[in-house]
Amino acid sequence: MGHFADRQRADRGLVHEGRFSKVLAHLTLYFRFRRQCDRARAAIAAPRVVRPARMLVGIALVLLSGLPACASQASDLTQKSLEDLMSIEITSVSKKEEKISQAAAAVFVISREDIDHSGALNIPDLLRMVPGLDVAQIDASNWAISSRGFNGQYSNKLLVLVDGRAVYTSIFAGVFWDSENVPIDSIERIEVIRGPGAAVWGANAVNGVINIITLSAADTQGGSISAGAGDGSVAPETIRYGAKARFLGAYRVSAEGFHFNALPTLAGLDGEDDWRLAHGGFRADTALSAKDSLTTEGEVYGGNAGDIAFAPISLVPPENAALAVRDRYFGWNLLSRWTHTASARSATSLQVYFDRTKRGDSTGVESTYDIGQNTFDIDFQHHIAWGARQDIVWGLGYRVSSDAIKPTFRISATPESRGTRLFSSFAQDEIAIRPDRLHLSLGARVEHSDFTGFNLQPSARLTWTPDSKNSIWGAVSGADRTPARSDTDIRVNFEALPGPGGQSILVSLFGNPNQKSEHLTAFETGYRTSFSSRFSVDSTVFFNRYHDLTSVEPGAMRIESNPAPVHLLLPERFGNGLYGETHGIEVFANWKLARIWTLNPGYTFFSMHLHPFAGSNDTGTAPGTEGGTPDHQAQLRSSVSLPWNLQWNASAYFVNRLPAQSIPSYTRMDTGVTWRLGESFTLGVTGQNLSKDLHPEYSGPDSTVQSGLMRRAVNAKLSWSF
Amino acid sequence: MFRAAKKTASAMSSRRRRIYLRTFVFLCLFLSVSETPQHAGAQSTPGEYQVKAAFLFHFAQLVEWPVGALNGGDAFIKLCIFADEPQRQELQATIEGKTIGTRVLHVVAISEVQEIPGCNAIFLSRDQARRQSAILRSIAGMGILTVGETSNFLSDGGMIRFHVDEGKIRFDINLDAAESCHLQISSRLLLLSTSVIRGHTTDRGR
Numbered sequence: 001m002g003h004f005a006d007r008q009r010a011d012r013g014l015v016h017e018g019r020f021s022k023v024l025a026h027l028t029l030y031f032r033f034r035r036q037c038d039r040a041r042a043a044i045a046a047p048r049v050v051r052p053a054r055m056l057v058g059i060a061l062v063l064l065s066g067l068p069a070c071a072s073q074a075s076d077l078t079q080k081s082l083e084d085l086m087s088i089e090i091t092s093v094s095k096k097e098e099k100i101s102q103a104a105a106a107v108f109v110i111s112r113e114d115i116d117h118s119g120a121l122n123i124p125d126l127l128r129m130v131p132g133l134d135v136a137q138i139d140a141s142n143w144a145i146s147s148r149g150f151n152g153q154y155s156n157k158l159l160v161l162v163d164g165r166a167v168y169t170s171i172f173a174g175v176f177w178d179s180e181n182v183p184i185d186s187i188e189r190i191e192v193i194r195g196p197g198a199a200v201w202g203a204n205a206v207n208g209v210i211n212i213i214t215l216s217a218a219d220t221q222g223g224s225i226s227a228g229a230g231d232g233s234v235a236p237e238t239i240r241y242g243a244k245a246r247f248l249g250a251y252r253v254s255a256e257g258f259h260f261n262a263l264p265t266l267a268g269l270d271g272e273d274d275w276r277l278a279h280g281g282f283r284a285d286t287a288l289s290a291k292d293s294l295t296t297e298g299e300v301y302g303g304n305a306g307d308i309a310f311a312p313i314s315l316v317p318p319e320n321a322a323l324a325v326r327d328r329y330f331g332w333n334l335l336s337r338w339t340h341t342a343s344a345r346s347a348t349s350l351q352v353y354f355d356r357t358k359r360g361d362s363t364g365v366e367s368t369y370d371i372g373q374n375t376f377d378i379d380f381q382h383h384i385a386w387g388a389r390q391d392i393v394w395g396l397g398y399r400v401s402s403d404a405i406k407p408t409f410r411i412s413a414t415p416e417s418r419g420t421r422l423f424s425s426f427a428q429d430e431i432a433i434r435p436d437r438l439h440l441s442l443g444a445r446v447e448h449s450d451f452t453g454f455n456l457q458p459s460a461r462l463t464w465t466p467d468s469k470n471s472i473w474g475a476v477s478g479a480d481r482t483p484a485r486s487d488t489d490i491r492v493n494f495e496a497l498p499g500p501g502g503q504s505i506l507v508s509l510f511g512n513p514n515q516k517s518e519h520l521t522a523f524e525t526g527y528r529t530s531f532s533s534r535f536s537v538d539s540t541v542f543f544n545r546y547h548d549l550t551s552v553e554p555g556a557m558r559i560e561s562n563p564a565p566v567h568l569l570l571p572e573r574f575g576n577g578l579y580g581e582t583h584g585i586e587v588f589a590n591w592k593l594a595r596i597w598t599l600n601p602g603y604t605f606f607s608m609h610l611h612p613f614a615g616s617n618d619t620g621t622a623p624g625t626e627g628g629t630p631d632h633q634a635q636l637r638s639s640v641s642l643p644w645n646l647q648w649n650a651s652a653y654f655v656n657r658l659p660a661q662s663i664p665s666y667t668r669m670d671t672g673v674t675w676r677l678g679e680s681f682t683l684g685v686t687g688q689n690l691s692k693d694l695h696p697e698y699s700g701p702d703s704t705v706q707s708g709l710m711r712r713a714v715n716a717k718l719s720w721s722f
Numbered sequence: 723m724f725r726a727a728k729k730t731a732s733a734m735s736s737r738r739r740r741i742y743l744r745t746f747v748f749l750c751l752f753l754s755v756s757e758t759p760q761h762a763g764a765q766s767t768p769g770e771y772q773v774k775a776a777f778l779f780h781f782a783q784l785v786e787w788p789v790g791a792l793n794g795g796d797a798f799i800k801l802c803i804f805a806d807e808p809q810r811q812e813l814q815a816t817i818e819g820k821t822i823g824t825r826v827l828h829v830v831a832i833s834e835v836q837e838i839p840g841c842n843a844i845f846l847s848r849d850q851a852r853r854q855s856a857i858l859r860s861i862a863g864m865g866i867l868t869v870g871e872t873s874n875f876l877s878d879g880g881m882i883r884f885h886v887d888e889g890k891i892r893f894d895i896n897l898d899a900a901e902s903c904h905l906q907i908s909s910r911l912l913l914l915s916t917s918v919i920r921g922h923t924t925d926r927g928r
Contacts, residue, residue: 078820088891244806249806287807
């Protein structure tokens with residue numbers, strides 16, 4: 001009767017809590033139903049009373065949730081010969097998931113081994129190794145990360161997920177890299193898909209998807225303490241402990257903290273942008289039965305970073321000031337995912353998460369922004385092999401987020417606080433036209449957002465594998481970047497200038513309530529070949545066409561009296577005034593020169609042309625965006641396993657200049673040595689930016705912090721696991 | 723009359739119950755079939771550990787223990803498993819109580835090293851990786867067949883290691899480790915293995 005109480009509670013309101021308990025009720029009922037199935041089987045021989053009402057509710061719920069129950073028992077496998085057993089395919093669901101992402105698309109996976117050897121201190125540093133990704137550090141705690149163009153501090157065409165949780169902030173549809181900091185010791189792998197993934201992953205997966213997957217609790221048993229320090233940082237200090245509890249299964253808890261020193265500004269002055277973060281997390285993987293598993297994880301973090309912000313503060317001179325502000329952020333989230341593997345051919349998962357983010361800055365007196373956001377998301381997925389040749393994944397999702405943007409002189413929003421909903425459904429069918437040779441994958445996602453109504457994002461992908469050494473794929477897909485609050489509801493007072501007659505001129509950017517989705521049609525093709533077991537090459541060519549790209553349209557100057565005093569307003573407003581094309585080539589290779597030595601060269605060419613539609617007066621956005629992504633990037637990574645458990649890694653990254661930002665080309669060299677001392681100690685020493693001290697990487701007009709110069713730094717880290 | 727009515731009612735309700743029950747059983751069966759529409763009525767694909775259990779059964783058949791090493795006058799083969807709950811269930815359900823010739827295979831789940839004495843074979847699942855080398859060291863030379871699945875299982879001194887190649891289960895054998903415990907591994911098993919470590923060299927098999 002527990003579910004009854006939950007129903008009533010849900011009816012009374014408290015949407016989040018009600019929904020969650022509904023899911024719990026679902027779960028309880030489902031298991032109750034399964035138990036009843038078992039009982040009923042026994043009852044065929046000896047009939048027994050089964051409570052009909054309860055049972056029917058159970059059936060209805062199970063049917064509704066699409067969860068097959070009462071799986072048939074496999075026949076006696078011990079009767080099969082060893083040869084027969086060796087021919088059984090045991091595709092586990094997780095492998096299928098990998099297959100989805102590795103299907104005809106430009107995929108790169110950063111493995112646990114890569115992470116161990118990299119010596120990277122944070123996720124953006126790790127992402128530099130992904131060919132085709134544009135990673136540029138802005139200051140000590142901010143990065144601009146994107147693939148295939150449109151890079152910026154608030155890149156909004158890239159989807160980032162941590163264990164299935166979208167980590168973007170729906171206020172501006174981008175990622176705050178400074179607060180999304182999964183301890184890298186707990187990451188199992190990072191899958192990066194360049195190009196659109198919207199058909200499966202949803203809106204914002206326009207130019208790429210970064211999928212961060214953490215280690216399961218079973219893989220992090222025991223304790224681990226690591227401490228690091230260097231001339232750029234005290235970072236990161238991590239403590240982690242994993243164990244097993246009787247009813248919970250494997251679990252782990254972890255805490256991490258770090259402090260990165262401030263970087264100099266482009267002018268060589270102290271940027272005062274030192275960055276501190278504390279992070280706590282847990283994960284539990286509970287086996288509910290042989291076929292059901294429950295993953296529950298959560299994190300809580302708090303951090304702050306300094307910045308010198310040039311902002312308008314008043315409409316009487318002096319209008320602008322350089323404010324020494326401190327950005328402060330705090331957040332927590334909780335995710336739970338129930339996976340039911342009915343058989344190797346059918347699996348379902350139900351995931352719920354809640355995420356709370358709050359951030360703002362302050363000088364102690366004044367603040368330039370102050371935002372908070374709650375997101376609740378529920379997602380259902382069903383993966384089923386249909387017949388011998390079809391592999392179907394479909395799912396439904398619902399996300400509701402509510403935010404509050406407190407007005408400051410610099411940033412305000414109308415309405416101040418707003419709830420937005422997003423419904424989505426998707427289906428993808430992978431068809432083996434000729435098994436192991438020719439695969440066609442058709443997918444589409446239909447979403448309904450409060451901003452733009454319905455939108456359809458289809459994709460068709462074809463892979464041809466003529467033999468085990470060669471594989472050619474091609475794809476055509478559509479993807480949308482749906483507007484966010486920052487496109488529709490916001491007002492940003494950029495700067496105030498002294499004007500005629502003692503009146504100030506305020507330059508302000510306004511959101512456009514009629515802003516449409518930015519639309520992409522992408523054409524991609526790729527070729528993977530292994531010349532031998534030691535040398536393989538992966539190459540991708542793409543051509544993208546964008547429509548209705550966001551532009552900034554200047555308006556006519558007018559007099560405004562609120563905020564007081566009366567002043568001149570030079571308004572600018574978002575529009576969809578741009579269209580354009582991008583194309584590029586991404587090539588990388590894996591070359592095992594010797595058993596102990598691996599080389600990874602990579603090269604990316606990128607070109608972008610944007611044009612205004614007739615009627616658009618935006619002349620600044622196109623050149624700024626075109627010149628904000630390097631046209632050539634090259635990298636060479638080397639990894640050598642030395643005797644005495646020593647591992648030596650070195651990497652060089654060449655990034656060509658950013659003409660729109662006057663950032664000269666640079667070559668960044670990092671190297672690191674890790675030494676495993678016995679079974680429980682690991683010592684790592686890493687050097688970053690060794691070739692050149694003090695170079696800038698990004699200084700885009702969109703960035704809201706002062707750009708810094710990247711410093712040469714050496715860091716040492718000692719880990720002890722017990 | 724009252725009695726009769728009561729009787730009818732109870733007969734009704736018991737009939738109704740039976741109908742419900744039948745519908746329910748039918749639904750169960752329907753659902754179990756509808757899970758795998760392409761194999762209507764046929765069995766579903768077995769889970770990884772069900773298949774591995776069947777392999778373990780064959781290993782027990784194709785490995786010869788020294789005379790007197792087995793339990794109960796060589797009547798039982800005791801297979802001990804270090805594994806988490808779902809794997810343990812799949813393993814036990816598939817092979818517990820099966821007979822190998824005149825011997826009965828007895829599958830026991832254990833969690834501590836102290837429980838090992840008396841085991842003839844042990845299986846260490848992937849999630850035991852952390853204590854794997856400690857376990858293997860503690861039983862070196864005890865005449866126990868060891869089967870595992872982590873990449874360094876053989877280098878840690880284990881005897882048979884599962885790996886998965888393109889979705890299919892394969893295994894490697896460390897013959898040195900087996901021979902040092904006086905376990906005889908049949909040539910059939912050696913032939914089917916992917917690689918065999920013998921005299922500190924590795925022979926590539928299939």
